[in-house]
Amino acid sequence: MKTSLSFHKVIVGLLVIYLVIPLAATLLFSVAGKWDHTILPESFTMKWYIELFHDERFYGALQHTLFLIFVTVGLGVVIMLPTIFIITVYFSKWEGWLQTVAMLPYGIPPIVGAVGLIKVYSNGPLPITGTPWILVGAYFITILPFMYQGIRNSLRTVNAVQLVDAAELLGATKFQAFRTVVFPNIISGILVSTLLSVALLFSEFAFANLLVGGRFETIQIYLADKLNSSGHLTSAIVITYYSIILLVTGTVLKLTFKKDKVPSPSSKKRSVFFINKPFRQKNTALEGENS
Amino acid sequence: MSYVTIDQVTKGYHHQVVLENISLTLKKGEFATLLGQSGCGKSTLLRSIAGLEDVDSGSIFIDGKDITHISPRQREVGMVFQSYALFPNMNVFDNIAYGLKMKKAKNIKTRVTKMIELVDLVGKEQSYPHQLSGGQQQRVALARALVMEPKVLLLDEPLSALDAKIRKNLQKELRRIQKELEITTIFVTHDQEEAMTMSDRIFVMNKGKIVQSGSPVEIYTSPVNTFVAKFIGNYNVLSMEVFHKLVHSTELNGKEIAIRPEVLQIVSANEGHLGLHDNWGIKGLVKDVSMTGNVLRYEVETEGAAFLVDNLHHKGKMFEQGAQVQIFVPKKECIIL
Known part of the structure; x- marks a missing residue:
């Protein structure tokens, strides 16, 4: 038993080291001054960060990326949430079709998708190639699998069909049933889908480079550009962008689970974010019942 | 209304x-x-x-x-x-x-x-x-x-x-x-x-x-x-033809006959007869015995049919597997289907 536990600890430790080392090295390189012949840097400096934070282009690229993420993920939630809910609860026979459509992005490499999009949207009724709007459309499709899986799994976990049945029998309209019963119970699922999408879009390069390039510079395009000038500076960009993702994720999780007095069944397992107070009320169970 | x-x-x-x-x-x-x-x-x-x-x-x-x-x-x-x-x-x-x-x-x-x-x-x-x-x-x-x-x-x-x-x-x-x-x-x-x-x-x-x-x-x-x-009740359901052969009587007619397990009486094969006017006696062999607390359930194999027999569990009154027995079927408890 003891050996088995130690073995597990070693495996987890190795995994953590494997994941953390590249990030730690990048962090170290971003604050390194002279680092040529030694294992650790000979001197430390913040000049790469100072240089980065004095660059107007960085703020512009960050702003563009955040704008694209906000619009795309927002659209994704607004369009996909009711769609998946309606199909899961009321038209379950069409679920297979929706699943196929949602999984399509996995089957189309970005380069193929980008070439197709450029051809279709270069002229004709909707000439949006080179504008951020073509990226919004492409990104919407890119995050579809995450949105679909996260929301559908949450709906199934809470047994949305039966919750809606129960609410309707108690006098709720379909919309009231969704708003008061289903939605509060799938927030955690929506949040997970949203965060996965944000993380994915933050690091998306292929579509951004091929569809708009420098005309609407995103953080990844800016990063690629800086790769040729200085490794220290690109390390500072990577660390900054990781910090922003961590900050956004942490804030959203904290705000959501702080409001959530009691975890929904789907969030119960993720007790790392939520600790229940012990339940001390008097038990009124029938003979044989456990509470 | x-x-x-x-x-x-x-x-x-x-x-x-x-x-x-x-x-x-x-x-x-x-x-x-x-x-x-x-x-x-x-x-x-x-x-x-x-x-x-x-x-x-x-x-x-x-x-x-x-x-x-x-x-x-x-x-x-x-x-x-x-x-x-x-x-x-x-x-x-x-x-x-x-x-x-x-x-x-x-x-x-x-x-x-x-x-x-x-x-x-x-x-x-x-x-x-x-x-x-x-x-x-x-x-x-x-x-x-x-x-x-x-x-x-x-x-x-x-x-x-x-x-x-x-x-x-x-x-x-x-x-x-x-x-x-x-x-x-x-x-x-x-x-x-x-x-x-x-x-x-x-x-x-x-x-x-x-x-x-x-x-x-x-x-x-x-x-x-x-x-x-x-x-509804684990009835013994037999075709009328089989039942006629078992009881050597054609008193009852119909397609099938249903008998509840708890109305059947089980006695040792050499233990005499229960009021023959009211019952039919059928000889058989105990194939299996199971106990559900207060009830003993026997599975009795007879010539041509197996019967489930439920008896209250009395101390010292239990037939072992393989015992030769006789089951008595009360005439008034037979239901013609």
Whole structure:
């Protein structure tokens, strides 16, 4: 038993080291001054960060990326949430079709998708190639699998069909049933889908480079550009962008689970974010019942 | 005057008939049970009454009003689901108050508190569903349906997920509450013992049809066909030809004969006869003995048929496997099917 536990600890430790080392090295390189012949840097400096934070282009690229993420993920939630809910609860026979459509992005490499999009949207009724709007459309499709899986799994976990049945029998309209019963119970699922999408879009390069390039510079395009000038500076960009993702994720999780007095069944397992107070009320169970 | 009328209801899925010309009537305050095996259509019928399934043809009336084509929220029926379907984001109080809030009812607090007392959940008002045991969750589901004062209460196998002891307690609780409120109730179960214990009337269903209806005593003592006889009480069902050969008599006529295991007497093969005018004696061999506490169940092999024989478990009066025995069949207990 003891050996088995130690073995597990070693495996987890190795995994953590494997994941953390590249990030730690990048962090170290971003604050390194002279680092040529030694294992650790000979001197430390913040000049790469100072240089980065004095660059107007960085703020512009960050702003563009955040704008694209906000619009795309927002659209994704607004369009996909009711769609998946309606199909899961009321038209379950069409679920297979929706699943196929949602999984399509996995089957189309970005380069193929980008070439197709450029051809279709270069002229004709909707000439949006080179504008951020073509990226919004492409990104919407890119995050579809995450949105679909996260929301559908949450709906199934809470047994949305039966919750809606129960609410309707108690006098709720379909919309009231969704708003008061289903939605509060799938927030955690929506949040997970949203965060996965944000993380994915933050690091998306292929579509951004091929569809708009420098005309609407995103953080990844800016990063690629800086790769040729200085490794220290690109390390500072990577660390900054990781910090922003961590900050956004942490804030959203904290705000959501702080409001959530009691975890929904789907969030119960993720007790790392939520600790229940012990339940001390008097038990009124029938003979044989456990509470 | 019937309070609930189901008239010629038919329903099918993908060209397969699930409910076939179902008709039944219930009196106000009656506790009726739809009893049948999985897939016989009993839950579909219940969901059709609730409005959660559309019927292909036929009509459903409650208190004289045709509710066949109106939405579930307008039907004034309450339903308790097998998996409870409590709202995980709401505590016990809010779950029970939900329907009243939707209706914008008055005195919500008083009515919910009264209902919490009725189902014995005082002190649990602020608990969330996942903090309650299965039995407690079921009582919340019941209170949530009852607080709306529905015209008909529908119970879809509400006790099947609970263990035996809690189930027995809740059966009594459910019946007590139903009698106290005099609410017309339709209960769905596949457990014949549960149906017998709780119901005023049982409707036995098979393959989308009601095959027999009546009081528990009627259903148990007078099954109309082989299915009911076997499903409801482990009857010994024999073809008349085999029975004639076994008892060397053609006194009874018909297609099949059904005999309850507990009316059969078992004695040692050389132990004489029990009033031959009232009984038939059949010799056999004990193939198996099982004990369910107070009852000993023998499987007796005779020439041409196997019989189940249930006897009360008396100390020192038990036949071993392989024993030569004689079973006596009381003539008046033979049911011709």
